[in-house]
Amino acid sequence: MNFLSLKVRGIRSKGKAGWVKGLKSSHGVDFLAVQESKIMDPSVWLLPKCWGNSTFLFDCVNSDGIAGGLICWWDPSCFRQTGVIKSHHVLVISGDMVHSGFHVNIANVHAPNDAAGRRNFWNELLFYRRSLFGLRIFLGDFNLVRSIDERVNSDFLAQNALSFNSFIADADLFEYNMCGHKYTYMSSNGEKLSKLDRSLVCNDFMSNWPSAELTTLSRHLSDHCPLLLSIKNSDYGHIPFRFYDSWLQLPGFVDFVNSIANNFVFDGPADIALAADGQFVGQPLSGINDIKITHLIG
Structure with missing residues (x-):
């Protein structure tokens, strides 16, 4: 499966639905997670504009006015949903990966902006991690960096990073090496850069797909880069024979x-x-x- 995560900042904005659809089609995406949709009750006409003409299922968390909003789409031939959990800042879709048979919980995350809210949110995610069985993927905008080198021209608060790293350790989550851009967020004037968007996976997930690829795609109509997590196995034929x-x-x-x-x-x-x-x-x-x-x- 290929997983795509994107903080879109208003899915109705001009050209964004087509942009998302293009990303989905060109990268063979099977599960699509969007943060900050800024819409309530996604309409029937809008959802295919983001996914395309192929069959899909979806679930969502409505925005609070023009703030927030989470939407997930998936291909039912690749992923069979068995459950869902919703809150203001996370949408967890649970189900079975059809081709591998693994049960997986995919959390579409948009963490709060304030430090106190984020600390409460980490506890909420830890509760889901401990109560749900199967593999776990947490993807989206975490609104924090893990170290000082993940920020440029903006304040780094060590206490916030410590809280975030403690959550990652307590949840037994890991990161693949990220290819492409080093930073996932850029301010409108281009001066501030941060790595705010991530795909975190549990140890069993990484053990089953150690060669999975995490790639930051080019930002186009958002100030955040899309993140593509690909776990499709590529067969390049026989291993080359070495002659000495x-x-x-x-x-x-x-x-x-x-x-x-x-x-x-x-x-x-x-x-x-x-x-x-x-x-x-x-x-x-x-x-x-x-x-x-x-x-x-x-």
């Missing part, structure tokens, strides 16, 4: 290779033969001039 020059000095090595090549049998195009599991005939591999298989494969 020193092997050529092994007694009998060249004769051994020649004997294998001369007795290789394959019925098909020559280029396909290079990747095929050939049928070897002739002398057993372990009996040619005392060459051991380990000498060949390192």
